[in-house]
Amino acid sequence: MSGMKVIKPTTITTAMLTSSTVAEPAAGEVAWNAATAYALGAVVIRATNHMKYERKIAGTSSTAPENDPVNWDEAGPTLRWAMFDRKIGTATTAATAVTVVTRPGSISGLGMLELVGRQVDITLKDAPGGVTVYSRTMNLDGTQITSVYEWFFLDFEQLTDFVLTDLPQHYAACELTVQITSTTPVSVGVLQVGLVMTAGRTAMGATVGIIDYSKKEKDRFGNWDVVAGAFSKRGNLQVLTPAAQFNKIFRSLAALRATPCIYIGADQVGFEPLIIYGFYKDFSMVVQYDQHHLCNLEIEGLSQ
CATH class of the missing domain: 2.60.120 (Jelly Rolls)
Structure with a gap:
């Protein structure tokens, strides 16, 4: 590969x-105004941090939503910034x-x-x-x-x-x-x-799949009740790495332990499932050969 x-x-x-x-606020988005009385469930945006907020309690408050968790819940990014x-x-x-x-x-x-x-x-x-x-x-x-x-x-x-x-x-x-x-x-x-960062060459035998967070239960008659939920990609890759870069690759991967990255198992058309955006759950490096080592990566994608 x-x-x-x-x-x-x-x-x-x-x-x-x-x-x-894409404008901010975009069509359908409303900027927060301290003087406005908001109904329960009203959604506003803050251009200062590019986030949306949903009103938890009807009324007016002079404190900006990002600093007022009593009255507002964070509701995701603005339309312009969702891609970032x-x-x-x-x-x-x-x-x-x-x-x-x-x-x-x-x-x-x-x-x-x-x-x-x-x-x-x-x-x-x-x-x-x-x-x-x-x-x-x-x-x-x-x-x-x-x-x-x-x-x-x-x-x-x-x-x-x-x-x-x-x-x-x-x-x-x-x-x-x-x-x-x-x-x-x-x-x-x-x-x-x-x-x-180039880690090495992906060996044959890589596996990819999903983790499904849907809820599936049987009622007392044996019928399935399925509530669709989020899912995330997962992959297991074995990478053949140059022995001379053992320390560099180890340190580079260790530094990414809490950072969502794009892991590319194969950069080829038709192999898009091997592009996983997320974290590695585990990695290990095996000193296997004189000129090359084996790096085992277990990657879990962000939920979607």
């Missing part, structure tokens, strides 16, 4: 987001296109997850308004065509996840533009950029 890589995240801050075609909140299950949506421009600093990797759309265009400039040094267009049609018949009659198959690991890292003042387009509504669950 191909090389195993990890995209270590760069947190996108307010200062890094130069522009977005480093969580699965929240998405930035638009009618036909979303375009964001960021200044993330040095990056070599980009991952987009939970996508709905037809095409993504990525442009990296050496500086704001500068010279284009990297450009890629990703077709989000994941249909595997094997015959003329399939070319004409197979339905469009949405490519929901993809990663790029070849961005030029040495442009610390870079400007990154990402645009997703379609003729129908588009959606972006996760846009993560960062530095790429």
